[in-house]
Every structure is written in C-alpha cells, then in structure tokens.
Amino acid sequence: KLNIDVDTAQHGVEGLTYLLIESSKLMISENDFQDSIHALGFSDELNKSLLQLYLDNRKEIRGILGELSPRLPSYHSLEWRLDVQLASRSLRQQIKPAVTMKLYLNQNEGQTAQVLQTDPATLLHLIQQLEQALGQMKTNHCRRIVRHMK
Amino acid sequence: VLDDPDLKDIDPTVLKHCHAAAATCILEAGKHQADISAISTCLEDCKLDKERIEQFCTEYQKNKDALEILLGSIGRSPVHITDVSWRLEYQIKNNQLHKTYQPSYLVTLNVEKSDSGSHPDVSFSCTMEQLQDLVGKLKDAAKSLERATQM
Numbered sequence: 051k052l053n054i055d056v057d058t059a060q061h062g063v064e065g066l067t068y069l070l071i072e073s074s075k076l077m078i079s080e081n082d083f084q085d086s087i088h089a090l091g092f093s094d095e096l097n098k099s100l101l102q103l104y105l106d107n108r109k110e111i112r113g114i115l116g117e118l119s120p121r122l123p124s125y126h127s128l129e130w131r132l133d134v135q136l137a138s139r140s141l142r143q144q145i146k147p148a149v150t151m152k153l154y155l156n157q158n159e160g161q162t163a164q165v166l167q168t169d170p171a172t173l174l175h176l177i178q179q180l181e182q183a184l185g186q187m188k189t190n191h192c193r194r195i196v197r198h199m200k
Numbered sequence: 201v202l203d204d205p206d207l208k209d210i211d212p213t214v215l216k217h218c219h220a221a222a223a224t225c226i227l228e229a230g231k232h233q234a235d236i237s238a239i240s241t242c243l244e245d246c247k248l249d250k251e252r253i254e255q256f257c258t259e260y261q262k263n264k265d266a267l268e269i270l271l272g273s274i275g276r277s278p279v280h281i282t283d284v285s286w287r288l289e290y291q292i293k294n295n296q297l298h299k300t301y302q303p304s305y306l307v308t309l310n311v312e313k314s315d316s317g318s319h320p321d322v323s324f325s326c327t328m329e330q331l332q333d334l335v336g337k338l339k340d341a342a343k344s345l346e347r348a349t350q351m
Contacts, residue, residue, distance in 0.1 A: 123323070124326060128334055130337060138274070141272045143232075166322065167281070170345050173338060180286065181335060183286040195290060199292060
C-alpha cells in the first residue's frame, strides 16, 4: 500500500523505534529533540510530526522501559488473620495469639504467595520500624538530596 | 545420666528405665498443666514415700514455667517473623531508563531459624505507596488484636 519495498519499510520502522526509545530513555527536552532530528534533513512538517509523536508517547514508552530494569521481587499485597492457639499435641490449655499473613509478591512475570506468622509483640515492632522507614523521605537530608538530583 | 559418677554403681538398664519414667511423668504433668496435688496423688499411687514426693514436686515447681514454654514451642507453624530491616534508596537511572528519580524501599523480613531446615529471609522491593499499604494493613491487624484482648 505504501509502494516501497519490504526492506525500506522495515528500516523505516526500526529507525523510528530507535529514535523514540532513545529519546524517551534519556528524557530529552523538546529543543534537544528538534536539534537532533534537524541533522537528518527532513521537512519542517515531518520534524513537527516526529516531535509530536515523541511527546505523545514518551510517558508510555518510559513506563514499558521501566519494566525492563533489574528487579527484585516486589510487594503486591498482604492478607492477614488473627489466630489464637488453644492447644497442641505437646501442651494443652494454651492461649497463644498470633497474626498469620499471606504476602503476595510479584516475581519474574509471576506472583508468589508466602504464608508467614508473627506474634503480637513482633507485629508492633514491625509497624514501628516500617513507620520510621516511611518517615525518612520527609527528613531534611533526603529532601536535600532529592532537590539536588533533579 | 549414664555418665554421672554418683550413679555408676547402678545397672544402666535400670537407670534408663528410671530416666524414661521420670521424663514421661514430667512431660505428662507439663502437657496437662497438672497442679501439685494431682502430681502428689499420682506419685502416691505409685507407692513413692512422702519425702521423695515432696522433693519431686519442689523441683517440678521450680522448672514448671520453663517446661511450659518448651512444650508450647514444639509443633508446626508457618514461618515465623522475628525482625525487619529496610533500606531506602533513590533511583537515578538504569541502563534501560535514565532520570528515573524515584525513591524505593528494600524490605527484608527476618525469619526464625528452625531446626528442620531454615527458610531464607523474605526480601522484596516496594514504592512508598506500597509500603504505606503494607503498614496500613499491619496496623489494622494490630488494632484488631487490641480489640480482641479487650473482649
């Protein structure tokens, strides 16, 4: 339908893909993009179309590229349940509270579920430690670094 | 028991029988959390003299709590969390994507090492929102626990 041979079409697509991926990866500004493609010697109209194509799809391409980076298993969700152990084979008449949890993690294109348990004291300890962790981003130290990195 | 110098004159088989009998008695008493009178009655039925019964009960009483803890810890349960460690990092770039500028947490749930093969610690990464979700859910569990203890 385009009246060109397969090879040219393929090269065209590959070139376009490369251009968009590299631009998105580096998150280059509009001006930098325009300067870069200017060297290719296309018409102004084509350059404008290419710039618009870049700006429209940049976010989505970056989202997809983000998925390709090295990853550890990542948090998906957590379910919990309160249990009280009343008796066991070795000991009768117990009152042993426990929190049983199912931790869902995303790992290598799949999802794993792991059953874990903890006691009330450790649960409170976990909450305290993780709340401290969350608070870190608000400290002056972290704020300063974030400001300087941009 | 077999190496004890005070007992070297006694037939080892008899020693083993005594040890097994004493151990069984103690464990059964512990399992059912029997009180002193029940134990005394039981030992009386076994024709032990009063002095021996008193000695046995005193020793039992001394170690009762430790025994209960030990018995309570025997048994199967899901992997038990003992501690948590975390790391906060600020991502700048990777080879696929530059200028990422995102905080990221790495959380490790330390797990109790059991004798039947230790499970590895559970590690995972999460964003700030995900960590907030996790902490929120843990706080819900803690609140429920508090309500349950007030019933």
